[in-house]
Amino acid sequence: MISMRAMMASLFACLVAGNAGAAAVRVSPIKLDLKSSSPMATVRLWDEGLKPVRVQVRVFRWTKVNGKDRLDPTTDVVASPPITTLKPRTENSIRIVRVSKKPIVGTESYRLLIDQLPDAGKKLPGQVNVMVRHSIPVRFTD
Helix, strand or coil: CCCHHHHHHHHHHHHHHHHCCCCCEEEECCCEEEECCCCEEEEEEEECCCCCEEEEEEEEEEEEECCEEEEEECCCEEEECCEEEECCCEEEEEEEEECCCCCCCCEEEEEEEEEEECCHHHCCCCCCCCCEEEEEEEEEEC
16 A cells, blocks of 8 residues: 555655646736836846747736726837747846827826747647736836
8 A cells, every 4th residue: 555645745746747847937027117208118037947938928008997907909019029939047028118109198007918828839638738928017107
């Protein structure tokens, strides 16, 4: 018979081995408050996993409608590059720029969405690929 301790150790080893190659994307900062006089910022991304990971970066206008978040496509603020592959154990930069020439009145609110894309080529039967999303508030004030 297998002891409870041996069974738990085996289960733990399987869990650790199953996640050893998983990608882990870290993002900083987690919010951006910018002035109209300085309409650009940089967000840093790190792939802390052992394999490359693809990310997609998009910006949406963020408003509240009836108490619920609403995200609308925008061309007033852009992110560059919009898609990239992060190499393991490296840092990348994403530039966020307000390109609209319209003056800011009060506050403009946006959401920067950074999606960690699943590797479609690694999909195995019986497994679910999960897309991880970072949602970062971006505010511009006059």
